[in-house]
Amino acid sequence: ICRLREGVGVATNNFAEYRAVILGMKYALRKGVTRIKVQGDSMLVCMQVCALQV
Numbered sequence: 902i903c904r905l906r907e908g909v910g911v912a913t914n915n916f917a918e919y920r921a922v923i924l925g926m927k928y929a930l931r932k933g934v935t936r937i938k939v940q941g942d943s944m945l946v947c948m949q950v951c952a953l954q955v
């Protein structure tokens with residue numbers, strides 16, 4: 902578990918949540934993680950993340 906942050910300025914909650922997922926995934930990659938499971942309660946953000954896997 903770690904704490905990350907990034908300013909997004911004036912943005913929607915969906916944008917902020919999406920950026921948080923990307924920030925966390927980038928951190929995991931830098932740490933050498935090869936498998937990751939992302940869970941969330943925002944259907945929109947989850948669908949956006951699923952689209953990245955294509």
